[in-house]
Amino acid sequence: MATKPNPKSTKSSSAAAKKPVAAAKKPAAADKKATAPAVSADEKQPSRSVLEALRHNQVGGLFAGLTIAVAVGLLLSVLVPSEPHLLALALLGALMAAAVGFTVRGTSLHRGLISQVVAFVATVIGTHLMTVTGMVGGELPGLPGGIGGDVSFNDAAVVALATPAVAVGPVLTGLIAAIIVGWGAPVRHTGDEPSPSI
Numbered sequence: 001m002a003t004k005p006n007p008k009s010t011k012s013s014s015a016a017a018k019k020p021v022a023a024a025k026k027p028a029a030a031d032k033k034a035t036a037p038a039v040s041a042d043e044k045q046p047s048r049s050v051l052e053a054l055r056h057n058q059v060g061g062l063f064a065g066l067t068i069a070v071a072v073g074l075l076l077s078v079l080v081p082s083e084p085h086l087l088a089l090a091l092l093g094a095l096m097a098a099a100v101g102f103t104v105r106g107t108s109l110h111r112g113l114i115s116q117v118v119a120f121v122a123t124v125i126g127t128h129l130m131t132v133t134g135m136v137g138g139e140l141p142g143l144p145g146g147i148g149g150d151v152s153f154n155d156a157a158v159v160a161l162a163t164p165a166v167a168v169g170p171v172l173t174g175l176i177a178a179i180i181v182g183w184g185a186p187v188r189h190t191g192d193e194p195s196p197s198i
Contacts, residue, residue, distance in 0.1 A: 065118055093172070
């Protein structure tokens with residue numbers, strides 16, 4: 001009399017046959033993981049631009065505003081007339097306020113009171129350098145036929161750095177720059193962004 005095959009034994013034999021196949025697949029997967037190129041943390045992070053680096057720096061707005069104020073002030077000083085001229089000084093002061101104000105506004109995550117104070121101080125310094133250097137009569141070195149008097153550009157710049165910046169003109173220009181920084185609705189940021197830098 002023929003014996004019927006036991007289904008339990010066939011299942012166990014087929015399961016035992018599948019186990020070596022699965023065990024053979026595991027080393028292959030482990031080899032793939034081992035051969036995969038390792039990606040460093042620096043490669044995962046996208047590279048930041050100069051503007052983004054300034055925005056995420058705690059003193060980025062101060063650095064950018066002060067640099068623009070000094071550079072623009074010394075460059076515009078050659079346009080300042082030796083004799084007082086209200087219209088010329090007003091136009092040059094407006095250029096200074098716009099340059100510093102929009103620079104601090106663009107390099108600050110939050111346009112709060114601290115950013116406005118930074119723009120105010122930087123603009124006062126830049127306006128003072130511009131007006132005093134220009135009125136004293138400094139001539140840029142290497143510029144033939146430039147605007148200037150008996151005092152050289154270096155001496156006029158030293159005079160501007162040595163005198164205190166206390167005048168209504170620089171203060172008014174600084175207030176205009178502060179208004180440019182804080183104009184408009186406050187910008188709201190999500191919680192995943194860093195704390196306000198300026």
